[in-house]
Amino acid sequence: MKTAAKFTPDVLVCGGGCAGLVAAVAAARNNARTLLVERAPFAGGIITTVGLPFFDGVADKRTGRIVVRGIALELLVKMGRAKPDQTHIRPHNPTIDSTERFKLLADQLLTDHGQMLQVLYHSSVCAVERRGERIRAVLVANKDGLVRIEPRVVIDCTGDADVAYWAEVPCRQQPELMPMTLHxxxxxxxxxxxxxxxxxxxxxxxxxxxxxxxxxxxxxxxxxxxxxxxxxxxxxxxxxxxxxxxxxxxxxxxxxxxxxxxxxxxxxxxxxxxxxxxxGPYIGIRETRRVVGRYTITAEDIRRGRRFADAVVTGCWYLDRHPNTTTVGTANDPDNQGFQPDPYDIPYRTLVASQVENLLVAGRCHSATAEAASSTRVSVTAMGMGQAAGTAAALAVRSKTTVAELDGQQVRQVLESQGAGPFTDE
Ligand SMILES: Cc1cc2nc3c(=O)[nH]c(=O)nc-3n(C[C@H](O)[C@H](O)[C@H](O)COP(=O)(O)OP(=O)(O)OC[C@H]3O[C@@H](n4cnc5c(N)ncnc54)[C@H](O)[C@@H]3O)c2cc1C
Missing domain, CATH: 3.30.70 (Alpha-Beta Plaits)
Structure with missing residues (x-):
């Protein structure tokens, strides 16, 4: 089969949703030549592809303390919904008053980085070539035809772990998935x-x-x-x-x-x-595949508030599994609310795919059990993972190592030096 143009970025981000938009910006800001590919004609994921206005996971539901800062908070500031030095915010406040404005904001953020960040909308990842423990190429279908991309590091932010699955990295999928919702x-x-x-x-x-x-x-x-x-x-x-x-x-x-x-x-x-x-424009997908990573975060870790030296993001949303039955409670109904944890650590190793040395996975398809993912999947937690993954990918490129070998504590230190967390403690 004939392939069209060829790209050789340092970092390829697949999927420009909550995790991918932030991952691409973080990688470019850390001096990696980055390419973002997104199947929709805009970035933003759930916010723009489904129309969701909520920025959940940004703050502890009980105290309102902001636990994810960095690029996620920058987006809120640019939408006029927070101040850069703000420490508390009303959780689950509708925070995006216009999805159209959010599309523009995403475009501006992505085009702010000149040659360091290139974007291809209308581009679907459709195949992966793996050689041994490395992803050698990712194939993207778009109006140019079949486009071959040979990156040094890939970040899978497709929500469905498409890249990981097609690279034959082990993935998990529940026999009964959470339902889809068209907004x-x-x-x-x-x-x-x-x-x-x-x-x-x-x-x-x-x-x-x-x-x-x-x-x-x-x-x-x-x-x-x-x-x-x-x-x-x-x-x-x-x-x-x-x-x-x-x-x-x-x-x-x-x-x-x-x-x-x-x-x-x-x-x-x-x-x-x-x-x-x-x-829409797309039906919202809560759950599909999750990658098996170097560590799998569990509901027990979340309930007990287990601490990790390589924590790179703070989660805080409740354990929020939707059933496949008709229920008459609303989103604000206390009957619908699962266990509410204290802010908790998400380790770097949950973003590192097993078996392949140049693949990170951020967002709702990172390495988590189904119950744990019912909390880690929310929008701002996904953005926090995106920032960690983009930063780690750039670090690995700069230090000529692999993302699998990279020390998660080093990723954490760089995130801290850039004001991007984690913020599990007060
Ligand atoms: C119906 C619904 C309601 C929700 N309600 C809330 C809520 O109230 N508050 C909250 O915070 N969270 C909510 N969530 C959860 C949360 O927002 C998502 O799980 C979050 O978007 C996860 O971020 P992500 O980046 O992993 O995925 P997404 O934001 O979905 O981004 C994935 C991106 O990858 C792209 N993509 C997929 N496959 C490919 C491919 N093969 N090639 C190229 N691009 C691809 C998609 O177009 C998309 O832009 C809800 C989710 C759903 C489905």
Whole structure:
């Protein structure tokens, strides 16, 4: 098969979501020639591909103390939602008031680094060539054709561990994955105190009538405009690493969102004159594969607050597994909340793939058990991992070593010297 252009960056970041956007910037700022490839026409991952406005994991839920700083906090500052020297913030506050503005901010951040950081949107990683313990090349499909990239270090931030899996690095996948959710927005909604309750009852009726296979909440959140409901309610079980099943899930999610809208418009006061603004653009994927790394963080580590000398990020979100059943609690319902840990350490070794010496994995597919990942997967924790991975990749290139040999304590020291944590202790 003929391949098109060839790139030879120091660091290749695959996936430009929460982890990948930050990883690419961190690698470039640490003087590595970096290439970011992203399948969507913009960066931002869950924030822009799904439309999520939350920056969870930024602060301890109980005290509001900020536990991830660095580039994640810089993004919040640039969105006008925090000050650079701020120490506390209201956790789970809707923090992104415009996904369009966030796309622009991501573009600006990525293009700020001149030749050091090149970006290819509309580019999907589709194959990996491994020789012995090294990834030799990553193949990307885009409008140039099949593009061959030969990096020194690869950072897999695809959320699905695509690179690791195609490099035949061992991965884990739960027999029952958390459900997918399509987010959507409804305009011209009149708010009143019984809106949520009536919306919930309407969904229960639709479910009982066989019109809606599954739902949760609904969470009707008015964070973008006073009369605009941003809806968390679709729940579709499925396997997003299976192309046919992912297609089915997108179709089901879209149908369910429309059913919900019609049911509310017909039955719930406040929705009479509403209209469907948009969904997606992609269904949100909570869980697929996770890599088996040099260490696997467990729920027990999180519950007990186990400390690691090579800690590079601080996690703080609760153990948050969504079931594949219809539930009527909302995101703010205490019944829905799992164990709330104190801020905890995430070690560097959970980002280092086993068996391959030049592969790091950051974000929701890092090395964690399913229960632990239900906490480590949130957006800002993923950004923190991205910053650690980008920094480590650049360090490895500069010191002519591999990311597998790199001492995690050294990565931690560099992050600390750059004001990027970890911040597990007060
Ligand atoms: C429905 C839903 C609701 C959530 N609610 C919250 C919440 O309220 N608060 C919170 O903090 N977190 C929430 N999360 C969790 C969290 O935001 C994500 O897990 C987080 O985005 C993880 O970051 P990531 O970088 O690993 O993945 P993502 O942000 O998903 O980024 C992965 C990126 O890789 C790209 N990509 C994938 N495959 C390829 C490929 N082969 N080639 C090129 N690019 C590729 C994708 O397009 C995407 O941009 C939610 C998640 C979902 C699905």
């Amino acid at each position: 959507f927005r409804i305009g011209n909604v009149r708010r009143h105190p019984r809106l949520n309750q009536l919306a919930r009852q309407a969904l229960q009726r639709a479910h009982a009538q066989g019109k809606l296979p599954m739902f949760y909440g609904p969470g009707l959140i008015f964070c973008f405009a006073r009369d605009e409901a941003y809806v968390h309610a679709v729940r579709v079980p499925g396997n997003a690493t299976d192309a046919a099943d992912l297609t089915r899930a997108e179709m089901q999610g879209r149908a369910d969102a429309w059913t919900m809208f019609q049911q509310w418009k017909k039955e719930v006061p406040g929705f009479e004159d509403s209209y469907f603004i948009t969904s």
